[in-house]
Amino acid sequence: MKKKPVSIRNIADELKVSVTTVSFVLNGKAKEKHISKEMTKKVLDYAKLINYRPNQIAQSLRTGKSKILVFMVEDISNNFFSKIARIFEDIAYDLGYKVIFCSNENDDEKSNELISVFKFRQVDGFVIVPSPGIKNTIENLIKDNIPVVLLDRFFEGLDCGSVVIDNEKASFDATLHLIHNQFKNIGFITIAPDHTQMQGRLSGYVKAVSENGLKPITLEIPYDEVYKGKGKEYIKRFLDKETGLDAVFFTTNYLAQIGLEVFKENKPSLINDLGIVSFDDNDMYKIYSPTITSVSQPLEEISNSLMEVLLPLLKKKDVMTEEAHKIMLKTELIIRESSLRKMR
Structure with a gap:
């Protein structure tokens, strides 16, 4: 018989504390909620002992955040894009985000289809190397309060964050x-x-x-x-x-x-x-x-700049209130x- 996953309630019952206390500790809010260091350590140690893994779907529904980003490029096998993607993945991971990579092949239909799928899955944000005809799609993402940063190219007249070179x-x-x-x-x-x-x-x-x-x-x-x-x-x-x-x-x-x-x-x-x-x-x-x-x-600088533009949007309740940050970098x-x- 398949073993049932451990829940927050199981931890709470075992330690004889409230579910709320366990939830606050596991979500990094112990200090904010004035939970003692002893109790915090007790919960974290037990969670580690039983190899507790949070239910990502339930967590996403509760917080409204999936902690997943989409990194869409023209062709992920291209040396330039794959190197930036790899650097960006490490930056995102250190900030608690996982990244999904995909290629749009510079094709508008594929771009729109992929964006629609990931939007439905409620990812937290997009980094996109846009195909030529998806300006309206990007604009609609922003109107729907979804963080977007354009990489490598941009659309004239579109108020969207971007990282490009000169x-x-x-x-x-x-x-x-x-x-x-x-x-x-x-x-x-x-x-x-x-x-x-x-x-x-x-x-x-x-x-x-x-x-x-x-x-x-x-x-x-x-x-x-x-x-x-x-x-x-x-x-x-x-x-x-x-x-x-x-x-x-x-x-x-x-x-x-x-x-x-x-x-x-x-x-x-x-x-x-x-x-x-x-x-x-x-x-x-x-x-x-x-x-x-x-x-x-400058691959490192491009990757860091992408997160510099994207992170404030991820933290905003309304991305429309954030002025579009557009970065242009130099080459060598x-x-x-x-x-x-x-x-x-």
Whole structure:
């Protein structure tokens, strides 16, 4: 026969104290309710002895808090998002929260479905990397008094907390670095700019080349096409067409990976002939030959900032009364061999 779980009443009966006293102690309110240190220790020691675990559903109904957060990104397997998720999980755990991770694949229908499911399950809050068409969904979450923080991108005109980087400056600086190293025909390979972060990266690149009298050479690939595995075809056609390129700037680490595969499979000399910069650092970039220059985002700072914005909302009874906190962070250009001046 399955053993019944131990309840607060069982503890109270065993120690011959009230259920209320046990509840206050186990919920960390002993001092507030003037319960003696001796009684507090007695309850905690016994709870530990019998390996007591609170009924999370009952606790959620009683407090209105599930102590669960949702961390929704574009693709949790992406190196950038998975590293931030891992850091954020530790921060949340230390504050008493558990985190559910999921991927929306940059798809509005999937985003809305996942948000609806987790909202029904009464999670306490969301960190969301939003797909392009869910602005109204995010707005409705806020109206329903559910804490939300946007990561990596945001919606213009939406009063919602967010943590992003200065994409335009990061892209401008990386492009300028290539120009200063005598690269004149810099290809810019990006996801079609449906989001603010890609718009910023494109804008920074165009500004840098234009200010230096150069011509923008861009390839914009729809995200769906990359997700379907067609990124290689786009990049190969681009390289075949733009034969005068002397450098390439990839706006995501997965585009850089695809591009490097195209180089290897079609013309291995390109990895040495072209100047190369990738947005988002990757541990593998340190062991490539040549090593790959990258725009590195501050993962620890991003993760801490997410909780800095989210935690006050979790503590508020009405999130609409909290002014939206929007944080923009700086990146670091990690210069390696791939972007150094080539010997012609």
